[in-house]
Amino acid sequence: MKVLVCVTQTLEVSTYIELTPDGCAIDPAFATALVNEADLCAVEEALVLVEADGGGEVVLVSVGEEGAEQALRSALSLGPERAVRVWGEGVVLADTRSVAGALLACIESEAPDLVLTGVQSSDTGAQSVGPALAAMWGVACVPVGRRLSTSDSTLRLEREFEAGLVERVEVDLPALVTVQVGANTPRYGSFKDKMRAKKADISVVAPSTLPPSRITLTRMEAAPTGSGRSLELIEGGPSAVATRIMDLVREAQS
Amino acid sequence: MTRSLVLAEVVDGVLAPVTAQAVTAAVSLGGEVVLALVAQDPQSLVPDASLIGVTEIVTVAVPGSDRDHEQSLAAAAALVADVQPDQVIAGFTIRSSAFAAALGHKLDLGVITDAIAVYRDDSQNLVATRSIYAGRVRAHVVIDGARPGIVLVRPSIWEPADPGGSPVVRVLTVEIPTSRVRTIELVRPSGGVDLSSADVIFSIGRGAGSQENVANFAAMAAKLGVALGASRPIIDAGWLPAAHQVGQTGSTVKPRLYVAFGISGALHHLAGMQNSRTIVVVNSDRNAPLFDNADIGAIEDIHDVIEQLTLLA
Known part of the structure; x- marks a missing residue:
């Protein structure tokens, strides 16, 4: 069984931020780059599936430049066999459809049985790349999934809805699943895997065709401080904090 | 005049609160607001869906559950073809996110999810604001005014539209394909927490x-x-x-x-x-x-x- 896992780099921004000169991205000096948490859960899910299936391959793919390269090396340290980076003229990272179109190029050359993505990127959270990619590839998409298992060419899993509702479903492979954050605890790779990830040869694929971009990110700005709320800090230690909270509770309950 | 198509969020056969919020977002853009009810028994939802500001309700009766996103996709595509809206608005929920990007691809329309504001700019382009990076950054995303756009609005941002409207109601018949995602079992949460x-x-x-x-x-x-x-x-x-x-x-x-x-x-x-x-x-x-x-x-x-x-x- 061959599982392709799409990973992306996300940014954790500091309280004070500055934007790049074009106003469309965070200045990297004010952010910490990490592999998207849900994507690591997708990698873990893929590794377990392939192990249970008695063999196969987990291949990673990411769209972008240095950020994608870093995300792939971090995720490779969990143990996947290899990684592919997709980049080329016309790819718009701020447009999830463009990213999905770029990923499709890799699907076409790898022909996986299953594609996994994280449910959403933790920083910009559009929940769109997976469903768009499945539509382009022409396979069924199961969003917000966990507990994946396969028998022959059928995939069984749970999908989550709001407020704790869970639906157990099955779908024929090939298919695409967006994996829920916290679906599992991603492993720490071995020292050997970490060294291998560092030195891995990551091939670069250029998409031949991309869907037209119908949206444009025109500008970003720092959100108004506290989203219109102004923070009052309670001083005086835990007992003063508890007393104040109790007052607020009584007021709200009255 | 602009026209919005609002796709109602139906959960367990009942209209979810985000629907009335999405109507408010659509009303803020002016023009006509067409509210689509895609459900097993859409007629039963009409009283709750008769919100002030809704000019027309279109009902689509479907065989599957509200969790069947392939069904939702087929219904939404038919609705867009029928209503010819300038924008499609729905809640940013698991049910809507499951098909919105596929709808955008199928119809070649721009999609913006998790919007906290939506408006038309001076050039009549549809603009949505997203709150990202843990709420620390606002991003403004534009859909070219020449084509309709799909916007999923974050729940609880807009006030709900009030009941008491008297929209025209009509039925749209849509052929629904069998979903490739097959239900085995539904597990409801325990505890009765609300x-x-x-x-x-x-x-x-x-x-x-x-x-x-x-x-x-x-x-x-x-x-x-x-x-x-x-x-x-x-x-x-x-x-x-x-x-x-x-x-x-x-x-x-x-x-x-x-x-x-x-x-x-x-x-x-x-x-x-x-x-x-x-x-x-x-x-x-x-x-x-x-x-x-x-x-x-x-x-x-x-x-x-x-x-x-x-x-x-």
Whole structure:
């Protein structure tokens, strides 16, 4: 069984931020780059599936430049066999459809049985790349999934809805699943895997065709401080904090 | 004149609250507002869907459940072809997100999800504002005015449209393909927790540290008569049932008082509680993003504060 896992780099921004000169991205000096948490859960899910299936391959793919390269090396340290980076003229990272179109190029050359993505990127959270990619590839998409298992060419899993509702479903492979954050605890790779990830040869694929971009990110700005709320800090230690909270509770309950 | 197509969110055969909020977002753009009801028995939803500002209701009867997103996609595509809207608006929910990007691809339309504002700019382009990077950044995304766009609006941002409208109602027949995603079993959450109507919610996050601490916190909350919420890691650890989860894949809440203990405030959680009337945050880490969105904060070890609250309860 061959599982392709799409990973992306996300940014954790500091309280004070500055934007790049074009106003469309965070200045990297004010952010910490990490592999998207849900994507690591997708990698873990893929590794377990392939192990249970008695063999196969987990291949990673990411769209972008240095950020994608870093995300792939971090995720490779969990143990996947290899990684592919997709980049080329016309790819718009701020447009999830463009990213999905770029990923499709890799699907076409790898022909996986299953594609996994994280449910959403933790920083910009559009929940769109997976469903768009499945539509382009022409396979069924199961969003917000966990507990994946396969028998022959059928995939069984749970999908989550709001407020704790869970639906157990099955779908024929090939298919695409967006994996829920916290679906599992991603492993720490071995020292050997970490060294291998560092030195891995990551091939670069250029998409031949991309869907037209119908949206444009025109500008970003720092959100108004506290989203219109102004923070009052309670001083005086835990007992003063508890007393104040109790007052607020009584007021709200009255 | 502009025309919006609002896709109603139907959960267990009932109109979900985000529908009336999406109608308000559509009404703010002016023009006609067509509300589509895609359900097994859409006629039964018409009274609740007759909201002020809705000019027309289009019903689509479908065989499958409201969780069948391939069915939703087929219905939505037929609705767009029939209604010819300038924009399609729906709630940013798991059900809508499951098909919106596919709809955008199928019809070659721009899609913007999780919008907190939507408007037309001076050139009549559709613009949506997104709140990203844990609420610290606003991004403005434009859909070219020459083509319709799809916008999914974040729940609890817009006020709900009021009932009492008298829209025209008509039926649209759509051929629905059999979904490739087959249901085996539906598992409903246990516990009967209803966070959405609570006046006061105490929520606990990763800072809890152990299942025992969560149990003590739950006992304290019960004694105070406040609802018990939690962030994602507590649910993932199996320390509380999923029904307690506040956030994008849990419940979106709007209580009079929301007190967060040991929750850092990831985008996922923030989007589920940011419209609470008063937000109190207790966290030992002053850099927790949730402090940006709080009215009252305390930089304290949550265990010390919970201990004191237990004494007062």
